[in-house]
Amino acid sequence: MKFVYDFTEGNKDLKDLLGGKGANLAEMTNLGLPVPPGFTITTEACKVYLDSGEEPAALRDEVGAHLAALEKKMGKKLGQADDPLLVSVRSGAKFSMPGMMDTVLNIGLSDKSVQGLAKQAGDDRFAWDSYRRLIQMFGKTVLGVDGELFEDALEKAKQAKKVAVDTDLDAAELKKLVTRFKKIVKSEAGRDFPQDPREQMDLAIHAVFDSWNTERAKLYRRQERIPGDLGTAVNVCSMVFGNLGPDSGTGVAFTRDPASGQQGVYGDYLQNAQGEDVVAGIRNTVPLADLEQLDKKSYDQLMQIMETLETHYKDLCDIEFTIERGQLWMLQTRVGKRTAGAAFRIATQLVDQGLIDEAEALQRVNGAQLAQLMFPRFDEDAKVEQLGRGIAASPGAAVGKAVFDSYTAIKWSRSGEKVILIRRETNPDDLDGMIAAEGILTSRGGKTSHAAVVARGMGKTCVCGAEDLEVDTKRRRLTVNGHVVEEGDVVSIDGSTGKVYLGEVPVVPSPVVEYFEGRMHAGADDADELVKAVHRIMAYADRVRRLRVRANADNAEDALRARRFGAQGIGLCRTEHMFLGERREMVEHLILADTDEERENALKELLPLQKRDFVELFEAMDGLPVTVRLLDPPLHEFLPDITELSVRVALAESRKDANENDLRLLQAVHRLHEQNPMLGLRGVRLGLVIPGLFTMQVRAIAEAAAERKNAKGDPRAEIMIPLVGTVQELEIVREEAEQVIADVERATGVNLKLSLGTMIELPRAALTAGQIAEAAEFFSFGTNDLTQTVWGFSRDDVEASFFTAYLEKGIFGVSPFETIDKDGVGKLVRDAVAAGRATRPDLKLGVCGEHGGDPESVHFFHEVGLDYVSCSPFRIPVARLEAGRAAS
Ligand code: PEP
Ligand code: MG
Numbered sequence: 001m002k003f004v005y006d007f008t009e010g011n012k013d014l015k016d017l018l019g020g021k022g023a024n025l026a027e028m029t030n031l032g033l034p035v036p037p038g039f040t041i042t043t044e045a046c047k048v049y050l051d052s053g054e055e056p057a058a059l060r061d062e063v064g065a066h067l068a069a070l071e072k073k074m075g076k077k078l079g080q081a082d083d084p085l086l087v088s089v090r091s092g093a094k095f096s097m098p099g100m101m102d103t104v105l106n107i108g109l110s111d112k113s114v115q116g117l118a119k120q121a122g123d124d125r126f127a128w129d130s131y132r133r134l135i136q137m138f139g140k141t142v143l144g145v146d147g148e149l150f151e152d153a154l155e156k157a158k159q160a161k162k163v164a165v166d167t168d169l170d171a172a173e174l175k176k177l178v179t180r181f182k183k184i185v186k187s188e189a190g191r192d193f194p195q196d197p198r199e200q201m202d203l204a205i206h207a208v209f210d211s212w213n214t215e216r217a218k219l220y221r222r223q224e225r226i227p228g229d230l231g232t233a234v235n236v237c238s239m240v241f242g243n244l245g246p247d248s249g250t251g252v253a254f255t256r257d258p259a260s261g262q263q264g265v266y267g268d269y270l271q272n273a274q275g276e277d278v279v280a281g282i283r284n285t286v287p288l289a290d291l292e293q294l295d296k297k298s299y300d301q302l303m304q305i306m307e308t309l310e311t312h313y314k315d316l317c318d319i320e321f322t323i324e325r326g327q328l329w330m331l332q333t334r335v336g337k338r339t340a341g342a343a344f345r346i347a348t349q350l351v352d353q354g355l356i357d358e359a360e361a362l363q364r365v366n367g368a369q370l371a372q373l374m375f376p377r378f379d380e381d382a383k384v385e386q387l388g389r390g391i392a393a394s395p396g397a398a399v400g401k402a403v404f405d406s407y408t409a410i411k412w413s414r415s416g417e418k419v420i421l422i423r424r425e426t427n428p429d430d431l432d433g434m435i436a437a438e439g440i441l442t443s444r445g446g447k448t449s450h451a452a453v454v455a456r457g458m459g460k461t462c463v464c465g466a467e468d469l470e471v472d473t474k475r476r477r478l479t480v481n482g483h484v485v486e487e488g489d490v491v492s493i494d495g496s497t498g499k500v501y502l503g504e505v506p507v508v509p510s511p512v513v514e515y516f517e518g519r520m521h522a523g524a525d526d527a528d529e530l531v532k533a534v535h536r537i538m539a540y541a542d543r544v545r546r547l548r549v550r551a552n553a554d555n556a557e558d559a560l561r562a563r564r565f566g567a568q569g570i571g572l573c574r575t576e577h578m579f580l581g582e583r584r585e586m587v588e589h590l591i592l593a594d595t596d597e598e599r600e601n602a603l604k605e606l607l608p609l610q611k612r613d614f615v616e617l618f619e620a621m622d623g624l625p626v627t628v629r630l631l632d633p634p635l636h637e638f639l640p641d642i643t644e645l646s647v648r649v650a651l652a653e654s655r656k657d658a659n660e661n662d663l664r665l666l667q668a669v670h671r672l673h674e675q676n677p678m679l680g681l682r683g684v685r686l687g688l689v690i691p692g693l694f695t696m697q698v699r700a701i702a703e704a705a706a707e708r709k710n711a712k713g714d715p716r717a718e719i720m721i722p723l724v725g726t727v728q729e730l731e732i733v734r735e736e737a738e739q740v741i742a743d744v745e746r747a748t749g750v751n752l753k754l755s756l757g758t759m760i761e762l763p764r765a766a767l768t769a770g771q772i773a774e775a776a777e778f779f780s781f782g783t784n785d786l787t788q789t790v791w792g793f794s795r796d797d798v799e800a801s802f803f804t805a806y807l808e809k810g811i812f813g814v815s816p817f818e819t820i821d822k823d824g825v826g827k828l829v830r831d832a833v834a835a836g837r838a839t840r841p842d843l844k845l846g847v848c849g850e851h852g853g854d855p856e857s858v859h860f861f862h863e864v865g866l867d868y869v870s871c872s873p874f875r876i877p878v879a880r881l882e883a884g885r886a887a888s
């Protein structure tokens with residue numbers, strides 16, 4: 001196996017092997033763009049190293065051969081005393097993990113070669129500054145020395161010279177600092193800073209491999225759902241220097257605005273700076289447009305390259321570049337992260353430019369982004385007190401209590417508080433706090449600072465670089481225009497405008513929701529650009545999708561909203577939701593009835609109420625299917641709490657005024673009490689045990705349908721039996737139901753055409769789906785209960801009990817209640833689909849568990865051949881979009 005690829009050997013499609021950075025450096029090299037020569041060590045080499053603790057045997061020689069070729073190309077040797085070749089060693093995984101893994105620059109400098117570099121560059125200061133940076137970075141990332149020690153030493157050197165920034169330290173001071181840094185390495189790492197350049201390089205490569213498994217990298221991967229076993233590639237690249245004076249610099253650029261999608265010149269530039277200075281947000285940058293004044297030739301060349309890249313990648317690209325004494329070098333490019341709104345707008349813009357087609361446009365957006373666009377925004381008409389304004393780095397409207405460190409953010413959010421994490425700038429150690437916070441506010445750094453990049457990736461609101469804000473993390477407060485915001489004060493931040501407010505600003509619905517609700521029209525002249533883009537993308541999705549999308553709704557209001565959002569029917573009406581509130585007592589009477597008469601009376605009371613519910617629902621969904629599920633609550637939900645009732649009765653007894661009813665009730669509750677109600681008397685079992693219950697519901701459905709037909713409506717009811725484990729249960733209910741339907745048809749003279757089906761939500765039902773299909777005209781997979789029973793996880797308890805531990809240990813990356821477990825639960829679904837269709841080829845198949853609205857699961861249901869997914873009304877647009885993406 002080949003472990004090392006020269007930049008001239010790879011291409012952009014080799015991301016698995018070369019990582020994103022390596023693959024794109026190769027692509028740019030092959031496009032003839034100015035990329036400093038270098039090579040990439042594959043993720044395969046990293047995996048061998050991480051699995052065995054040792055690099056693959058062949059690696060050393062392969063690296064040696066590629067290094068020799070690089071040295072030949074550059075006409076100098078790594079670390080050569082009189083004119084050293086210097087290289088950077090950078091991580092680069094398949095998926096971008098900004099700031100999560102290690103990088104070491106200036107490899108090849110030593111006590112000797114620093115002199116050579118000084119001579120070649122004609123700049124002592126530069127050479128010694130580069131050397132101190134190497135020792136600092138190498139000490140920290142490779143040798144594990146506490147970075148603060150170097151920072152402190154640097155700070156002391158500045159204080160001694162009474163200067164504010166490190167660029168004001170001269171060569172002599174930097175030379176002293178190098179000596180000091182080497183001492184720190186020696187005493188902390190117990191070894192000298194290595195003088196042998198190849199040793200430096202090999203150790204740095206191992207450090208990059210190791211950085212795949214740091215805690216913060218693992219946390220980031222879990223958050224972003226990046227698999228843990230991919231490993232990182234390592235890029236060894238000849239160094240170019242942005243810190244060689246005012247005609248040098250480094251910057252980042254986007255081919256379009258990653259926040260709005262607008263074309264233009266977007267980016268940040270920092271003169272006389274090296275590598276990570278821009279992304280770290282340490283010094284404030286100037287807008288990229290200013291480069292035109294500073295260095296017109298490089299600016300023009302960069303604009304040209306940006307156009308080449310965008311046309312080549314057919315997408316928004318982000319770019320890192322360096323200018324070394326007027327010569328432009330490309331250090332990285334990739335398809336850039338963008339906000340959810342920009343994703344939709346860019347996709348449609350690229351269609352209009354003829355760069356991509358509609359099918360490709362669908363792949364450029366996703367359901368999670370659409371869901372994000374449906375979040376509310378701040379009310380523009382609200383009275384507000386603006387504190388300041390920063391850069392709109394990641395959109396959204398976030399309100400919370402001000403906190404100034406990650407620890408407090410985590411602690412407060414755990415106790416249910418909403419917090420805004422306020423920092424001068426963030427670094428990778430803030431990741432946990434950023435996850436815990438509603439939003440992030442920083443006073444320094446641009447659109448490409450750590451805070452901005454990470455927040456955008458997480459879909460979290462972020463305002464950065466709000467320079468008027470003076471953030472004092474030690475005293476936990478911020479000061480701005482005479483205002484002092486203390487820890488715990490409420491602030492509101494708007495990631496779409498960059499505005500920061502004191503107090504809680506009220507929020508209003510997003511324009512995308514207004515559009516789905518029909519209150520805003522994409523065709524209107526003044527329609528929001530975003531709404532137009534969403535409208536177009538939704539139209540593409542609807543045109544290509546095979547899966548139909550229905551809603552889980554049990555009242556007319558939800559049904560109507562679902563319809564506006566594009567639902568093509570109701571896939572689950574949970575009738576138990578119709579018995580909440582004052583009707584609960586009627587069900588209690590039914591369950592506790594001692595005599596036939598009592599029971600019949602209770603049913604008689606319920607029938608007209610149920611019928612009215614269904615009439616309303618069928619009217620709301622006129623012309624579309626409505627699947628009504630017969631009653632399925634665990635029994636205890638309809639009975640008084642056993643402890644409360646016992647206490648009440650005991651107290652009454654002690655006062656000697658216990659009432660007959662309560663005593664009876666208590667006895668019954670004891671009799672019906674279950675240790676595991678979720679596995680108890682619920683669903684079809686309840687229907688079989690309480691005579692008349694299901695037939696009352698069937699009658700209500702049938703009579704409601706007849707009434708709607710008589711009113712010239714088009715009701716399309718489907719009756720669904722829950723929690724079936726065997727076909728016999730279904731047959732009994734079916735026979736009774738058919739009799740009732742026939743009765744109603746006779747009495748009303750209306751032909752109802754009601755269909756009858758079942759949920760598949762127990763493993764036994766899935767395993768005997770072939771038999772069950774004999775008695776069912778449709779299946780709806782109840783993947784909530786199916787997940788519960790296949791895993792043996794209580795759906796009501798696990799999330800709060802041991803799931804965190806499971807997620808942390810990587811047993812699963814996401815809760816199986818959220819995204820379908822394809823291998824287990826999914827296998828049962830797949831097999832049941834095949835068995836059901838074998839028995840009844842026209843069997844209708846859907847899913848109504850929570851998974852019906854989960855993007856990844858929707859793709860799975862498309863693939864296994866279901867006819868529809870059903871989800872809550874608000875998730876319908878997401879399901880439509882993902883169904884379209886799955887089919888295109
Ligand atoms: C299911 O179990 O997936 C389902 C939809 O039913 P419920 O959530 O009501 O148990
Ligand atoms: Mg269920």
